[in-house]
Amino acid sequence: MGMAEAFLDPLPWLIVLPLAWAALAFLGGPGRGGHLAVTGLVVQLALALALAGQVLENGARTHAVGGWGAPLGIDLLADGLAVAMLLLAQVVALPLAVYARAYFSEVAQTAFWPLAGFLIAALNALFLSADLFNLYVTLELLSLAAVGLVALGGKPMQVAAALRYLLVSLTASAAYLMGVALIYGTYGTVSIATLAPLIGADPPLAAWLAAGLMLTGLLAKTALFPFHFWLPPAHGGAAAPVSALLSALVVKASFYLVLRLALDVFPALAAHAAPILGVLGAAAILWGSWQALRTPHIKMLVAWSTVAQLGYLFLVFPLLAPDGLALQAGVMQAIAHGLAKAAMFAAAGVLMLATGRDTLAGLAGVAGRVPVTLFAFGLAGVTLMGLPPSGGFLAKWLLIEAALSHGQWPWVVVVIGGGLLAAAYVFKVLRQAFLLAPEDSHFHPVPRSMEWAAFVLAAASVVLGLRGVELMALLAKGAA
Amino acid sequence: MTLNEALPLPVLASSLVPGLIIFALPESRIRLRTALNLFGATAKLVLVGVLLAGVSAGETYGFRHEVLPGLELVFKADALALLFVTLSTVLWLFTTLYAIGYLEGAPHRSRFFGFFSLCVTATMGIAMAGNLFTFFVFYELLTLATFPLVVHRGTPQAMQGGTVYLAYTLGGGALLLTGVVWLHGLVGSADFAHGGYLSALDPAQAGQLKIVFLLLIAGVGVKAAIVPLHGWLPQAMVAPAPVSALLHAVAVVKAGAFGVVRIVYEVYGVEFAQFLNLLTPLAVAASITIVWGSFRALFQDDLKKRLAYSTVSQVSYIVLGVAMFGPLGTIGGLVHLVHQGIMKITLFFCAGNYAETLGIHKVSEMDGAGQRMPWTTLAFSIGALGMMGVPLTAGAVSKAWLMDGAQAAHAGWVVWVLWTSSLLNAAYFLPILWRAWLRPAPADWPEEHIPAKGRRETAWLLLLPPLVTAAAVLVAGVFAEAGWSPLSWARLVAEREYTQWAP
């Protein structure tokens, strides 16, 4: 690769750019950095789209950082799955950056922009990593940035939630690292591409242990039932843009890792764990939806909804098969949920600013004041419920198709039941908003850019439901 | 893309685009909103006219869009689709006029008309859907678009009605989805086809096909208000009268009935459905609904609830027609889809007039209404007579064909069902007419909102639509044999659906 081509390669820029604007934002001082972030994200989105085009045409791509390849150097790999997740990250982050600029002009903060930039850099690096140890490093970076964002605001509840999140996260990462250590000790390499053929159908005990440790650690990070306890306080208590970033993107990163490990590194071992993952996913859907119905706080409702929706992702594992339906379903669900959940948290933030309160009861009559936001909430809800036309519906369709083609009936019941439960808590919020406003209600005005940012995200999840062909082509063509 | 392929899209866009613009309009822009509404309705009417001319000449209009590998959104404006499309388009125009008059001065009109337009778009999509996937997409869209209209008033009763409505329709949607995906797994992506596309399947899968039929019919049966899935309809009467009129007399229930038609004729094929012994249970379910709905209507004092139960009963005439094997029954069912629509919308328009003008919500309050509001009551009477099947009305035509179809299918018991229903119809409509025309009016109407001005009994926008639709009831009845009547179009459709039957 010539000098010019190497310089213009999108892969390293996707990691360097956010680091750069994060550092500049930090140097610029508290409250600065919003416009830097938006500019940077626009460029990053363009890069991600360019990369997607390259992968669609030519298949998976690699890039050796600094020109030094593995094992001493770091290789970056962009295959279909990685590019899809990269696109999700940039597409979600850009409207959220616009939203956050307006949000933080109403609510004071000091360190949002640098932390957000580091989070996005870590996220991009994670999706592009090609070896297990680099994944560990980027995962840690991601967690540290996320924890910092949760603690932003300094209130005791937020700090406590951040500390709990951090401890769970660190424990999980340490387990993952132990797994990496065992893998290296057994096979002498951490590169995913090299490991895949080495770990056959009947690996030694050390590999089993490693797989178990890594998987458990990642499940805790993805807040799969019963490791979900840290998520509602962390996501429900944080500032709205932070909750959006966390629920939409950060938890998807660890899910992406589980998917990678199950597909590329330990397929035989993952097949053994798959039924358990499916059952835990079903439990997550039921428990998360139930708790969402019960809580009187808007953001906690949305956070518990995340717990429930993450359960769908794990229904994919018992259904993984060569026909690829379940994988398509999982990726579609991850992306659709990312867009919708970001929209929903953004909308929740607007509702809280408008009514001045965090409760559902306080929403009465808000429909007339912030109709765009409510529409955004409704559209996001359509994806969560799996109703057409939306990305969530396509994911639901693919999941049901996969389940029926394998003859596994119970998952169909779970998926459909989950959709109905989601409808229950989404419409609970919408109904409140349609009620007539009480006489003494007072609504604060909210910046229009916040409402429209939420709307754009929600609309994106609906548009995804009209055209999933390119995404599926990316997944298929770009398989490493 | 050829013109033939492109044409279904503007039909959808003619209500979608004005609807989206209306959402963004401030409440005060009344003129612009009215202009957009009427422009959309008229544009759609023109487009539908073009489609009608083309389809009767044998043209095909269709459009495909790939959503996922192996899964397509397909639009097909064929004769059956146009039956529903024309009905909805014409009635949308009049309901828009009516709604403008009804909601004058009411809050949140932009939101109302926005969702109203979305509902019509969804109905167009359901009508023109070319495969089960597309049908399902717009079917659920209709649920989502109608919910805000049901809860429009924002009162606790409205919320309660909305919750019940959602519970039923989303549940039905879940059943429908399961059936559609299952079928997709068995057959792959297949378009609606005259005579169905399932008869070519392996006979060993007959058992699965029967279960799928049950799922599909139950799914559309919720909207079609087939007993015992009808419970939402009376509850949804809490919505404003224009909503009850268009949506619950025309769009939503007809979407369910239309779904039954598509499933029986163009997925399974009527001969194959008969072969699998699916038609008789369907006919039985329809008959139970017909009798039960009419029976419950007898005991309702609330006028709209009485009309709601009447709708439950009457929509199943369509299902019954479909379920009777033979083109005569089919024609009866299909033409009743149109006739019931215009009759029921007349009745609901009038019920809305009584409520808005005189504050009358109950049958027991209707004494002497005919003296105060003669034209409205005349329209109501025509609609009611049509429901009873009195000669010269549209309802008589559909009933005649259904009876003939029952005879041809050797299902004598159906004739009894139809006669019982007619008697019950008379039993719950005639008292209303008697009260309105023959009982003395009270000295004054305490809740009179719109006082009479000379000969004009209520606002023009409230009076004209029911008069027009009542006239249509008569015209459809008297001129049923004409080439342009709904009956002739139904004949055209039936001819194309029966592949093995020589008419």
Add this chain to the structure above:
Amino acid sequence: MTPGLIYALAGVALFVLGLAGVVVLNQALRRILAFNLMGSGAFLTLVGLAQRDGGVDPVPQAMVLTGIVVAVAATALALALARRLAQGGHGDG
């Protein structure tokens, strides 16, 4: 039993001890110490396995160095949060 294997097993033991500590203890500071123990255990395992082949494998040693840096940063953050929590959490983010 080579020295490398002893180190590796010791690392596993430390890891398990640390894990037990995180789960069982409830004071923040002690949990942070327990997490550090887990991390050290993992590092020790990596380094121990690196010596198994007779020579020294530089790759795991590089990984351990990186890991130590990450663990330091994480511990610093955890301590800062624990301190803020102990102080009652006033002030801005």
